[in-house]
Amino acid sequence: MLRLATLWTAGVPAVAPAFSPGPSRYSSVTEAITLVVLLTEFAMLRAGLSRSQVRLYAFQSFAVSVLAVFVAANNGIGELYAVAILAFVLKVVVVPAILTRLLRDAYVGLVASHRLRVATMVLIAIVVSVLAFIVIKQLPIRSPSLPTATMGIACAVILVSFLLVILRSDVVSQAVGTFSLGNGIDVANFIIAAGLPLILGVVLLFDLLVAAVVFGLLIRAHHGRARTLSTETLEQLRG
Amino acid sequence: MAGIDLTPVQIQVFQVLAIVVLAPLLSGAIEHLEGRLQGRRGPRILQPYYDLAKLFRKETLLPEDAGWVFVAGPLVAFMCYLVVPLLIPVLTAYPLPLGFMGDILGGGFILGLAGFVVALAAAQSGGPYAQLGSSRSMTFGALIEPSMLFITFTVALVTTTDLPYFEAAASRASLGQAVRPAHLLAAVAFFLVVLGDTGRIPVETHASTLEFGMIDEARLLEHSGPLLALLKWGSAMKQMILYTILVNVFVAPWGLAGSRALSAVLLAIPVLMGKAFGVGVVFAVIDNSFSKLRLFKITEFMAGAFLLAALAVVVLYLGSG
Numbered sequence: 050m051l052r053l054a055t056l057w058t059a060g061v062p063a064v065a066p067a068f069s070p071g072p073s074r075y076s077s078v079t080e081a082i083t084l085v086v087l088l089t090e091f092a093m094l095r096a097g098l099s100r101s102q103v104r105l106y107a108f109q110s111f112a113v114s115v116l117a118v119f120v121a122a123n124n125g126i127g128e129l130y131a132v133a134i135l136a137f138v139l140k141v142v143v144v145p146a147i148l149t150r151l152l153r154d155a156y157v158g159l160v161a162s163h164r165l166r167v168a169t170m171v172l173i174a175i176v177v178s179v180l181a182f183i184v185i186k187q188l189p190i191r192s193p194s195l196p197t198a199t200m201g202i203a204c205a206v207i208l209v210s211f212l213l214v215i216l217r218s219d220v221v222s223q224a225v226g227t228f229s230l231g232n233g234i235d236v237a238n239f240i241i242a243a244g245l246p247l248i249l250g251v252v253l254l255f256d257l258l259v260a261a262v263v264f265g266l267l268i269r270a271h272h273g274r275a276r277t278l279s280t281e282t283l284e285q286l287r288g
Numbered sequence: 289m290a291g292i293d294l295t296p297v298q299i300q301v302f303q304v305l306a307i308v309v310l311a312p313l314l315s316g317a318i319e320h321l322e323g324r325l326q327g328r329r330g331p332r333i334l335q336p337y338y339d340l341a342k343l344f345r346k347e348t349l350l351p352e353d354a355g356w357v358f359v360a361g362p363l364v365a366f367m368c369y370l371v372v373p374l375l376i377p378v379l380t381a382y383p384l385p386l387g388f389m390g391d392i393l394g395g396g397f398i399l400g401l402a403g404f405v406v407a408l409a410a411a412q413s414g415g416p417y418a419q420l421g422s423s424r425s426m427t428f429g430a431l432i433e434p435s436m437l438f439i440t441f442t443v444a445l446v447t448t449t450d451l452p453y454f455e456a457a458a459s460r461a462s463l464g465q466a467v468r469p470a471h472l473l474a475a476v477a478f479f480l481v482v483l484g485d486t487g488r489i490p491v492e493t494h495a496s497t498l499e500f501g502m503i504d505e506a507r508l509l510e511h512s513g514p515l516l517a518l519l520k521w522g523s524a525m526k527q528m529i530l531y532t533i534l535v536n537v538f539v540a541p542w543g544l545a546g547s548r549a550l551s552a553v554l555l556a557i558p559v560l561m562g563k564a565f566g567v568g569v570v571f572a573v574i575d576n577s578f579s580k581l582r583l584f585k586i587t588e589f590m591a592g593a594f595l596l597a598a599l600a601v602v603v604l605y606l607g608s609g
Contacts, residue, residue: 072464080469084603091595095588168591175598182606198469198603 075123076196082116083202083236085109090209090229091174095167099221099278103148106225110140113232113239120239129243132250136235139254144228144261151265152221155272162219162279170216177212178205190241199240206233218280220271224264231257292550296384299545299553303378304370306557307532311524312336314531314561318568322495325576336524343517351510353414361409362511362518368402369525376452376529377536379556381460381544383453391450393440395533399485399526403429406507406519413510417499421506424583428484428491428503431590435481438597442474445604452533456541473600475538480593482530488571490581490589501580528564535563 072080089109096102114137121129163170181204190200210233213226235253238245268278275282294302316333323330332338350358374386375395390398407426410418440450446468447454459466487494487504499506508519536544543559545552581589 072468074462074464074467077464077468080603081467081472084469084473084599087599088596167588171588171591171595175595175602178599179602179606182602186606198606201606202469202603 072196078119079116079196079240080198080202082112082119083196083199083206083240085112086116086232086236087178087202087206087209090206090213090233091171093222093225093229094170094174094209094213094216099152099219100149102221102225103145103152106148106229107141107145109229109232110136110144113235114141116236117239120243124243126243128247128250129239131247132254135251135254139258140228140232144257147261147265148221148224151268155268155278162217162222162281164216164218170212173216174209174212177208181205181208196240200237203233203237203240206230206236219278220264220268220280221278223280224261224268227260227264228257231260293548294550294553295548299380299548300374300384300386302553302557303373303380303384306378306560307373307525307528308370310557310561311528312340312521314528314564314568315524317565318572319495321569322572322575325572336520340517340521343512343520344514346513348513348515351413351415354412354510357405357412358409358510359515361405361412362515362522364405365402366518366522366525368398368405369522369529372398372529373532376533377456377541377544378532379545379553379560381453381456381541381546383451387451387453391440392443392452392455392533392537393437393450395452396436396440399529400429400433402522402526406522410507410510415510417502417506418508418510420499421502421504421509424503425507428586428590431587432481432484432593435477435590435593435597438594438601439474439478439481442470442597442600442604445601446470452537456537456544459538459541470600470604471538473596473603475534477593477596477600478534478538480589480596482534482567483571483574484586484589484593485530486527486571489575490578491586493580494575501583531564531567532560534567536560539567 086109089105089112093102093105093109096105114133117129117133117136120126121133165173182201185201185204188200207230210226210230213229214223217223217226231253238250238253271280271283272278313333313336316331316336319335320330320333372395374384375390375398376387377383403425407422410422413419443452443455444450446465447458459471465471484491492503492505493501494505496502496505499509504523508516508523511519535541540563543556543563545556
């Protein structure tokens with residue numbers, strides 16, 4: 050009681066609690082950018098308009114390019130700048146432009162393709178993300194210089210992009226889901242193997258270009274045949 | 289004046305007074321700004337004080353079915369809003385003695401109690417719209433609780449305590465702490481919680497007179513005179529308390545008094561007001577840029593807040609982020 054009275058009057062020092070600096074600036078910023086990539090994936094899961102999904106993909110790719118520049122600047126890897134510029138041109142400009150052009154030709158804006166309610170899909174995506182973190186935690190990847198949460202987040206991006214493909218029944222979501230899966234892989238690549246030879250980075254991006262062309266043809270063919278972008282009509286092969 | 293040191297008691301009185309006195313001013317400034325953003329002149333910045341003075345002078349009319357709960361509700365809610373500033377860093381960077389009475393969750397419970405008694409008073413009024421608002425606010429309040437819990441878990445995992453003073457100190461410790469993903473996620477989740485709790489777009493149109501779209505505002509419809517004044521004052525205090533937690537714990541825990549000097553504590557008051565008004569500007573811009581969600585779509589908004597808070601815990605617990 051006496052102590053309480055002392056505290057109440059003047060006994061408490063006017064000192065703010067001290068804290069350790071916590072994670073390094075490199076680690077925090079890298080993880081924060083990676084989280085933006087993951088949250089954009091969640092936003093794609095929710096987005097109602099096909100063109101919103103394409104814009105979100107462009108934004109996600111921009112975040113991946115920023116990550117590449119940040120990793121390059123911090124680790125002094127010149128080749129990663131080239132990969133970042135290529136990724137920016139291809140993923141932020143070219144692929145979204147191709148998809149937007151296809152959508153404009155299809156005259157379809159809103160595709161009601163959510164197989165489940167948005168809140169339910171978000172909850173499933175959270176569970177899947179937790180699974181990704183648990184799986185990555187089991188892997189023997191330990192390094193004081195690696196931002197440890199980033200691998201889990203990259204894995205979560207990949208799994209949530211699979212969910213996007215599974216839970217949305219329109220061709221744009223399928224395409225964007227597949228492309229954003231590539232973004233998840235890129236994030237992991239920049240963190241774990243930042244010094245990868247330039248040629249491999251270029252090959253990965255070339256793969257994406259081929260995928261964009263193939264999806265473009267598929268979207269055009271599907272729309273030409275079914276007059277819709279929904280995949281619900283694809284049931285001829287059902288037993 | 290610079291040489292005068294305050295005792296913790298005096299500083300805590302200052303904390304409560306800052307919220308009580310400045311809350312209507314903050315509301316008035318935000319409403320004025322909203323008017324300007326909508327191309328109107330907007331009400332005077334001091335209008336909330338005039339409104340309160342007018343309501344305090346009026347008589348109280350009670351609905352036929354109203355009992356003591358209807359009268360006690362606004363009083364208890366107001367007292368709850370007086371208690372919360374004792375627990376949070378309003379003016380000082382260092383913890384004050386009564387700050388240890390309750391953690392973030394404790395503060396949340398007290399705010400929850402205030403909301404509950406107001407809803408109870410509205411339910412007892414017998415007015416259909418007041419009861420509708422009462423029911424809705426309790427439903428959405430329950431949906432936002434999981435997000436609040438996970439935000440508390442995040443604070444606990446970062447600081448090994450869940451006292452708001454310590455989370456603020458952790459953010460100030462280094463840039464690495466301030467931009468660590470878990471902290472950012474918890475901050476954005478809390479921002480969404482505040483957006484919902486203060487009845488802002490996209491959850492509610494706070495200035496609307498359309499009863500069917502109301503949630504929190506509908507609860508006040510049957511009250512009048514001094515009781516309505518207390519509810520409106522309390523509502524402004526709740527807004528300022530939530531803004532204070534947002535800026536002084538999560539977003540910008542800088543500019544707080546670092547000593548007991550009277551000058552430092554007095555300087556912290558305009559800084560707090562400036563930061564809270566900054567949050568108000570962001571909210572006013574959101575209010576003018578987005579449309580209100582349909583009532584049954586509000587769960588998606590709550591799911592978004594929960595997603596961020598849950599990810600914050602996951603990133604910390606499983607990824608040490």
